[in-house]
Amino acid sequence: MNRIAVLMGGVSAEREVSLTTGQAVCEALTTLGYSVDPIDVGADIPALAARLTPAPDAAFNALHGRFGEDGCIQGLLELMGIPYTHSGIRASALAMDKAAAKAVFRTAGIAVPDGKVVCCGDAHGSMPPPYVVKPVSEGSSVGVIIVEEGSNAVPLSPETWPFGGRALVERYIPGRELTVAVNDGRALGLLEIRPYQGFYDYDTKYTEARADHLVPAPVDDDVAAQALDMAERAHAALGCRSITRADFRYDEHGGGLYLLEVNTQPGLTPLSLVPEIAAWAGIDFPSLVQLMTEAARCDF
DSSP states (O other): OOEEEEEEEOSSTTHHHHHHHHHHHHHHHHHHTOEEEEEEEOSOHHHHHHHTOSOOSEEEEOOOSTTTSSSHHHHHHHHHTOOBSSOOHHHHHHHHSHHHHHHHHHHTTOOOOOEEEEEGGGSTTSSOSSEEEEOTTOOTTTTOEEEOTTOOOOOOOTTTOOSOSEEEEEEOOOSEEEEEEEETTEEEEEEEEEESSSOSOHHHHTSTTSEEEESSOOSOHHHHHHHHHHHHHHHHHHTOOSEEEEEEEEETTTTEEEEEEEESSOOOSTTOHHHHHHHHTTOOHHHHHHHHHHTOBOOO
């Protein structure tokens, strides 16, 4: 492969993060000697198709959120016959739909928090607190609300909930934030996130000095082994390929380990978790980008 189109930006709530990921990928690919064509993806699909003609050797998908990691851009690239990074259409669509992914994980015997999809106006009061309300199909903790015991939750409405008419309500799992990076079906390592306050929300993820990242995570060996195994099984159950990141909550006071979600388009920003885990595993950032690029393919 020589000419690589890097797709970044997009139209989701994670546009700015995607631009940061895309810039880092472009710099790495240039360092590696590839010919790089950065493309800021917008809502004009014919214009995007024109930018991809003649076809590059591969497309590096640096998009996050809707259209970028829900199977849509993957479908366009399949139709154009352009090999692309990360997971294919089916795995991307499944992973992005948190309710569908939870059903797959349960079938695979992987522990997930109890939860249900409700109309957004019925989200509060549908489960005893503490519970979590989250969009069914968003990433980067966009829109996540934690409702604790004794709090007065304001009913969601189209004005306060710009994520469609549905919401996923889940039982809140107390404990520690853990995450596993998986490459080509094999877990690379386990990292613990310790936010200085609150939970690992969007601002904490993308603002310096808001959390400590500990790799390898300081947990018992059996807990680490269980997390790595669950991440690999979740990756396989969804049919993912290349890089994914599995996020967990670990209740060390008897609750155990729960898988929250699998991210098929994990961030590659200076504050992102997958590059940190890969570096601990002996894979520097340019090498990580090269692994992902050389694994690009179409599924059909």
